[in-house]
Amino acid sequence: MLAGLLTASFSLAETMADVSQLRSEIDRLEEQIQQLQKEQEQYKNNIFGAQAKAQTLQNQINSLNNQIKYLESQIKVTTVSINKTSVEINETQGDIQTAEQKIEAQKRTIGQTLLFLDRQDKEGLLVTLLKNDSMSDFFRQVQYANSLSEGLTDLVRELEGAKKELESEKNQLETKKEDLIVLKQRQASERAAVSGTKAETSNLLKATKGQEAEFQKMLTKSEELERQMNLEIFKLEDQLRKAIDPNSLPLARPGVLSAPVQGRISQGYGCLETRWARRYYPDCNNGKGGFHNGLDIAASYGTPLRAADDGTVIAIGNAPYAYGTWAAVEHSNGLVTAYTHMSIRSVSVGQQLRRGNVVGSMGSSGLSTGSHIHFMVYAPRTFTTKTSSISGVLPIGATLNPLDYLLI
Template sequence: MKKLISFILLLFLIVPVIAQAASLIDDLRSQIDQKEQEIKKLEAQAAAYKKELESAQGQKNTLKSQLALIQSRITKLRNDISITGAKIDNASLKIEELTLDIGEKQNEIDKRKDSLATMIQTLYEYDDESLIEMVLVKNSFSDFLNQVHYLETIQENVYKNLLAFQELKKELEGDRTEAEKQRSELYGLQNQLTGQKNVVEQEKNEKNYLLTKTKGQEKQYQSLLDDTLKKQAEIQQQIYELEDKLKLAYDPNSLPESRSGVLFWPLGGVLSQGYGYTAYSKKLYASGFHNGIDIASSYGEPIRAALNGTILAIGNCGKYAYGKWIAVKHENALTTLYAHLSGYGTYKVGDSVKTGDIIGYEGSTGYSTGAHLHFGVYVTQTFRVESMWYGMLPLGAHLDPMKYL
């Protein structure tokens, strides 16, 4: 009888979720739902800001329109910062929810372990008695049948609890994997927030620079613009001539096979200009040649590493050539260039990056007619960085990125 009472008590001890913890988890889920609704509203606003920015970008290049464009960028970027902040809050809530859930599942697993151990011990003790002994010690055949039924019930519950135990362990591992994923996402979002705030500050600095340099006068702005465009054209021709020589300095057999998927797209968006002699390049450059591809999405959008690698160089050509740029060296003899950035990620030269890591943000720095990413692919053995009067200039034997994307 004592064994039967112990068994019944054990069944009551196996409680799936403590009421208090369940209430906390429900509250967290409610907060997560609210955050997700907030993110949706902010993303809808982002779409509207993107349209406003595109409209401002299409205006005639005057001091007034340029200042308005910068302000539109700042407004859009601040909304992006709000989205990232909401995503950080959401990820934190999910981690908290998973932590509670993991604790509850671990408690339940521990209880089921104890319960299973006791049940198995009970079966083991009865297993020592032969069938004849069990019949003889009972007062009646009815008691014997009750005893047999009791043992069958224990065996059935051992089986059920074993299945539940295995399922709980599987769920626990799933929760731990998801929690690790959320922590990684949280870390990435925190870095992204830092990068986005830096881009806003740089836009403010650009606005102040324009006002100081032109003294708010349209005539001085147009003079500054003409001088910049003239120098930009000269620099582009110089880049073409330097890289044309480097194209002869590598072994084609050292390169990976040309096929889709060798590199991943660093930015989702529209391919606004291809590689080589394009309709745009014939108008923009004296050489008529474009040494990479252009991808346009939206100002301030995250730029991601196209493949695992190492940050080889980071530079800034100011208002010329590539503006702000980053080069990543890969183990397949290729180096990728990401240019016209509005800002950088948190990585430094020598740091390792993984495919998809945020290394910068879409911009329009350097010789650029609008927000986009200039993506270049170079033969690593020819890649070098030269110091010019306007900044550090990346050079090398370039390849068509579309052969590897």
């Protein structure tokens, strides 16, 4: 019995040594991630600084270059995170091996204990007494048998605990494997975002020939295209809003949806009576305001944008003169939420999401003056997409006030 336990102990010790080495590697990678994230904060500050300045060609180029640096840094973070997760998977596999060895050792110990106690029961006290040379040997063996019998319950309890531990480790392993898949998908999205931003920078330089006057002409043209785009969207969605069946709407209350990001609400939903709204959005309230079909929330560049509830990604697109990089998610209550102006889109059509899963990263793609999300909520059975002659694929639907459903 003792030999079996010693063999198991040596095996467990070797496994624990391997796990310790893996833990050291995980700690090293975690430190590397933290260092890279500190560097990213500087790029975020640079992006914010450039966006806050007047719209000049040089400032725009600086902003785009800082976005590229940030995205390239993010790729490094994701790469290290992939390595860290891979090591964690190895660590968890080591934990599983340790748990399995522990269970086998406990099973052997319990089996040997049961055999010994069974033999004692069959022999009886008289036989045991006759087999021993002295009364002290007899009492020692009886006492040993009694202690084994009393300890058997503890051994069985430990075995049950070890089995639960093993099940937990296996669940952790599956979670880590899923995390690894998500990280690899994110890395592909980040690389695509870098390529897109580099292309945008190159196209801007080609279109302006590096001249400020040409850039200002481009800005004027972009503003006019934005107004046309907003009017086109408004006309389509206004008809849908008027046709909403009130009975189809989920009960409006805070918490039906969670906020896609924590930040500052820079523009609300509906008829906004501001100079900006009157300039860029379709007329409302007899020309006193401009209609804004979503909720704008500002936060730093690269901040994760999260699904407002469980759902399925039903559409994605890119609208250069409107929403930029966007995605739409349909939820079980029929509502559809849209996430726009993203720097990175991390989801694909058909993907299942849980509340809080990352949809993408905060950005300023499309026509946007700073890092923010234009968050939209559509009534059930009204969402569709439209290919615009001005601005690519657009999300269209009967919009609702997001604040009717959000807990902010």
